Amino acid sequence: MSDFDLSDLDLDELKKLHKETAAAIQNYEARRRQEALAAAEAAAKSAGFSLKDLIGASVGKPTKSINPPKYRNPDDQTQTWSGRGRQPQWIKDALAANKSLDDFLIGK
Known part of the structure; x- marks a missing residue:
């Protein structure tokens, strides 16, 4: 050099x-x-x-773990929530209507 x-x-x-x-x-x-x-x-x-x-793992980017859904909207089965993070609007509306989170549990 x-x-x-x-x-x-x-x-x-x-x-x-x-x-x-x-x-x-x-x-x-x-x-x-x-x-x-x-x-x-x-x-x-x-x-x-x-x-x-x-x-025993993927080579490259690590994968992000996904929390399984814990709650489901009975009016729209496609809407779920893991119970972590911000509450979705349908949960907020139900709680405001004096419903319990237990009413939305998946696999009660």
């Missing part, structure tokens, strides 16, 4: 160099990650497995 004096660069040139260097580092790390993943998949395949079989 050639050495050069950074003190000879003005602010715009330094910022440009910084931006290009950060992008180059990010690309390098992404390539290395892909190479490691490919090597791991090849090693698993040579042993007769998939990488997913060996690690």
Whole structure:
């Protein structure tokens, strides 16, 4: 690598160099990650497995857990609520009409 004096660069040139260097580092790390993943998949395949079989989870993005519905609207069966987070309007209306949450439980 050639050495050069950074003190000879003005602010715009330094910022440009910084931006290009950060992008180059990010690309390098992404390539290395892909190479490691490919090597791991090849090693698993040579042993007769998939990488997913060996690690017991999905490779890549983690999945978000979903809370099952706990309450159902008797007037519209497609409307459900897990009991977590903000109450849907149909629950608010029912509670205002002096109904109980127990009236909407799924699998009473």
